[in-house]
Amino acid sequence: MPVDEPPETKQTLLEVNGLSKYFPIKKGVLRKILGQVRAVDDVSFAIYEGETLGLVGESGCGKTTTARCIMRAMDPTAGEIMFRKASGDMVDIAALPEREMRPLRREIQMIFQDPYGSLNPRMNILDILGESLLVIGGMTDREERSERVAELLRLVGLRPEYMQRFPHAFSGGQRQRIVIARALALNPRLVVADEPVSALDVSVQAQVLNLMLKLQQELNLTYLFVAHDLSVVKHICDRVVVMYVGKIVEVAPTQALYEKPKHPYTAALMSAVPVADPRQRAAMTPLEGDVPSPANPPSGCYFHPRCPYAVDICSQQQPALEEGAPGHFVRCHRAAELSLSGIGDLDRPQTVASASSSDAGVGPIG
C-alpha cells in the first residue's frame, strides 16, 4: 500500500506546478474587466501511480476548477501540468494544443458528481458507453463495441442485458456505475472523480466506494478524488490535499492528516464533521464567519480573519507552503509551534506554547 512507502520510491503520474485559473469579473455593456476571481491560485501537488489523492475543502475553494484544468476542460491561466505518458515520458498538458491533447484524453477520464445530468437520456447504455469507444477509441466494429460494453457492465456489477435500456430505467447508484463504466471504457490511467458519491444515498454510496476500490486494484488505476465529505475521503484516499480560497493549505498522508493536522483550517474542518455517535457530541465551538470570496481574499494568510491562533504577522504576510515533516506540507506561520487535534481526539485544541506567558490570549476562541 502506498501509504507506508516513502514518496521517493513512487513514480509520479501527474505533477501540477504553480497552477492558476483566474476568471475575469466583467461589468456593464463594455464588459469592462473589474477584477479577477482567483478560483485556483498557484497550486502545486503530485499524484503518484496507483494512489488515490483526495482534494477537499468547502464550496467554492477551487476543487472542480482544479479538476477541470487537469482534464483540460478549461485552459489554465498559468502553471504546468506534467503528465507521464504510457511511454514513460512526461509532457506538459497545460499548454498542449487540442490536436496533441486528443490521444492523451483516453488516459485521463472524469467521473462527475451528478449521475442524472451526465448521461444523455435519449441514448441507451450501449450507445452511451460505445460513443467514446467509437469516437476516441476508433472501435468501428459494432459487434466488438457491444462485447466491450458487456465486459464493462460486468466490471461495474451490472448485467450485460441492461445495455439496451435507457438511463431513466436505472437507480442513482446504477447510473453512477454506468458513469464509472464509461470512464473506464478506454483503459485510462488517471481517473478524476469530482464528488462521485455526494449525490447518492448512504446505502448506495458504500456500494460505489467499494466498487471504486475494487477497480483500482484490478486495473491499477490512479484516482484524483474530489470531495467535501471528510469521512469518505478518509476511507478511500492515501494522501489528501486541503484547499481554502483557491490555495493549498495542507498536503499530507491521510493517517497523518487526520491524526495530527497541522493547519488550523484543517483542524477546524475536522472538528465540524458531525460524528455518527451521540456519545461523541462535539464540543461545538465552530469557526466563526464565512469563507471569503476568491475575488477579494483577505490580506496575509487567507484564513487569518477566522483563525483562533492568528497573530500580527498572519494579517501582514502570506505564509508559504512548507514541508514540516516528510510529505507533510503546511501553509501557516505557526505550524511548527501549534499542536492541533485531529478527529477522534475530542480534547479542545491547544497550543504547545500556551503555557508560556508570551503566548497569553492566543488560545482558541469560542
Next chain:
Amino acid sequence: MNPDHILSVRDLKTRFLMDEGTAKAVDGVSFDVSPGQVVGIVGESGCGKSVTIKSILGIVQKPGEVVGGEILFRQRGNGAAAAEMVDLAKLDGRGKEMRAIRGSDIALIPQEPMAALSPVHTIGNQLVEAVRLHQDVSKRRAEELAIERMTEVGVPNPAERMSMYSWELSGGLRQRVMIAMALSCSPRLLIADEPTTAIDVTTQAQVLRLLRGLQQNHGMAIIFITHDLGVIAQVADYVVVMYLGRVMETGPVDDIFHNPQHPYTRALLESIPSVHALSREPLPTIEGSIPHPFNRPAGCPFAPRCVAAMPGKCDRRTPKPTQLNGGQSVSCFLHNDAAEED
C-alpha cells in the same frame, strides 16, 4: 393522547394519485413529540420525510392527499385551563384555523432558504412583516423585534442587514435569517427540513449549535429532518428511522446508535464510512437499491434487501410496530410475529 406529548402522529397515510399509479409516500407513520424534545426523522431519499411534515403542516399539494390517520396537536392552553387538542389531519390546509396554527404554533425552516425568501423585498421588510403577522405591534416596535431576532441567531450587524436582499447574503447567513423568521412567532414546535444539507460543514456546525442553543433557551420542540446520520447523532433526543414511507424503528438517540434493533437501522449504520474506521477496507453494504414508489414490495418494505428476511413471512405480511423495553419500538418479524391487516 398522552398528556406529555405536544404532537402525536398516528398511522398517517398520504398518497399521490397519478396516472402511472398511486405512490404511497407515507404509509402508516406514527411517532410522538414531547415539549422541548428534538425528534430527528432520518431516512434515505424518497422515504417520505418531507411528505410527513407537509402533512403535519397541511401543505401537501395535489395530486397528494392525506388519506388516513390522525395528527393530534396540543394547542396553547389559556392559563390553567387544559390545553385544547386538535386533529390537524381533519383541518382544511388552507382554512383559517390551520393558517393560524401554522403561523403561531408551528413554524417551518424549509430546505431551500433561497426559494423561501423573496428576492424583491429586503430582509428587514420580510422579517417585520412576519413579526406583525403574529403580534399587534407598531412598525417601529416590529423593527426592533426583528433586529433582536437577528442578533439572537447570530447575524452580524443586524441593523445594516435589514436593508439587504437575500441574494446578497452567504448561504449560512441566509439560513440564519430563515431561522429568525421562523422564530418570529415564538413557535412551540419548530420543523426543520434538512436545514443544513445545502451548506458547508463549518457553517453546518454553526447552524446546529445555534438550533441547539435556541431549543434550550425557548424550550420549544423541534422536528429535525435529515438523511445524515452524523447530524442526527449530534442534535436529536429521539429518532424516527423511515424507509419507503414506513417507520422501521424509533427510540432514544443512544439506543438507535448503540443498540439498533431493526436490520435496516443496523445496515444503514454499518454502511457509513467512519472517520475512526480502517481505511480502504470494503464497507458493509445493503444489496440492491431503494424500490421505485410505484413498485413497492409486498410485506415488509425492506424484505428484498434484508439479510435476515424470512421467506414466506417477511415478503407476505407487513410487521406491526412492537414496543421494546426502554422506549424503543421496532417493526420487524424478528421481534414480534404480529402483522398488520390490510
